[in-house]
Amino acid sequence: MADLSLARNAHGSFTTREARLPLIITYVFLIIGAIVMIMPFVWMISTSVKPDREIFGDTIRWIPTELDLQNYSDAFKQTNMPRIFANTIVVTAVAVASQVLLGSMAGYVFARLHFRGKMLIFFALLTTMMVPFEVLIIPVFLLIKFFPLAGGNDILGQGGTGLINTLGGVMFPNFVSVFGVFLFRQFYLSFPKEIEEAAIVDGCSRIGVYWRILVPNSKPVMGTMALFAFLWSWNDFLWPLVVVKEDSLKTIQLGLSVFDQEQGTAWAELMAASVMAVVPVILLYIFLQRFLVSGGITSGIKG
């Protein structure tokens, strides 16, 4: 009896015969909810293409009478947009590459190699996953400020500004993520050992096994890691806010927030800038969401 109810239907999910709300009620609820969820985004886009008189008119127009892209070019002019985008892309690209590489290397070690103290290191790293970055902001800030031999600092980290006000300072905490180490470890643990053993018999070294067999075969997990690293880095706000003072070094989230304070209520330009900040992320998400779903469960404990 139970087996019959587990037959897969055309959508690939299990047909159940449990009590369900009528389809119409389900749809009404889900669609109203979805409208509430996306209304702010629609409003953002609508505002960004409206002339000012329609933004501050007495009635609300969702679809503007004329398309006004002036706001986008104004937003571009008023802040140093190209520079801000370049900074963000550099910081994000380094974070993605570094988290993928270091995560996969450490993940390989914890999944395959045996050495004294492995479990100790492993559990020490596991514990750090529980510590949110926000509560460590003071020591990490001090580490960046007193970074030896950087920004005029001597070997003891005194005398200069360290990595404060540098892109390196923005990148530094994002070089490695513990989440990534565990993601790769889990993936390599499930990877069949026989292939590696065959390669070792054929005279391949351990590093060769890692580089020629594991790396080329871990594209899905690399995609997941890259997407998470991209989202964290692109959307990061608190750390750049703390580290960067100069306009020419600002990343997109920081540029946006400062833009807001300087311009007061230039809502149209603000919304245009917001659209530019969020569109790359939404596009990437839509194309790569299959990677997100597979890693999404663990995203609650990122870091």
Place this chain on the structure above:
Amino acid sequence: MNHAVGKATVAVAGSVDWRDRLYRFYNSQAFVAFLFLLVPVLLLAALKIWPVFYNLYLSFTRYELFEPPRFVGLKNYNYVFSNKTAFQSIINTLLFTIEAVPIGTALALIIAKLLDQSIRGRVFLRTLYYLPVVSSVVVSAMIWRWIYSPQHGLLNYLLGIVGIPPQNWLNDPNLALISLVIVTIWGSIGSNMVIFLAGLQDIPKDILEAARVDGANPVQSFLLITVPLMRPVILFVVVTFTISIFRNFGLIFMLTQGGPFNRTNTMVWEVYQNVFGYLRLGRGAAISVVMLVIVLALTLISFRVLRERQGA
């Protein structure tokens, strides 16, 4: 793969024995582990382990950056629990949690349940619900500031249609926290929904079917079977959601800056104010330590519950 050749040579001529030894060292598990772990472990030690202890140390000192930290005992902790503003930040964080977590979790669970059936447009709807999670806090805050705007904001306009007078959402002491709670719930439904969708897969379908055969209606089936069986997942979501509220800095920075009258001054904002506003690093560290203790306690609870769930 030169070493394969190398090995063969070794077997013939003992004089190149050192090359074999070198290769064996190079290929040893300990060496590869050292090589591969050196950078990640050093970075994590500097960014995740050392800071925990240094933060604890700083919380017992008076430190204003220009002179070395000076030991002051429990003075900072005394400040945290007796100063009105600092203590208010703890209360506000708890209020924020109490207002956002129950409603946000319930909504996410209901939406997950409704989306967990093979209906047309399921994937599309799921994507829409997840969009606010992908968007950054800054962008979300920016949009909501515009929606909450007293003069030309969308919310006041929509409420005006049903005859509710315009409100000053973010500057009214009675409304500011609620306004932040609304944005937080909106921004978190997607990620909580994904966790619930995964959890719903583990509920045995025949139990739900048996309930239907026995005459349970959809609401009874949801409240009396799905919710009790999902209890561990619900607790996990409650804990991770709570931690995300403790960490939420961007929203406060962008929308209220802790105001009006400290009504939205949460712990993470109080840390930021003390450190980067008043340069009182010791006080900031003490508040961070209190935050860390609460977060760790919550995380350990969720781990324990998850383990029980796996054991069952």
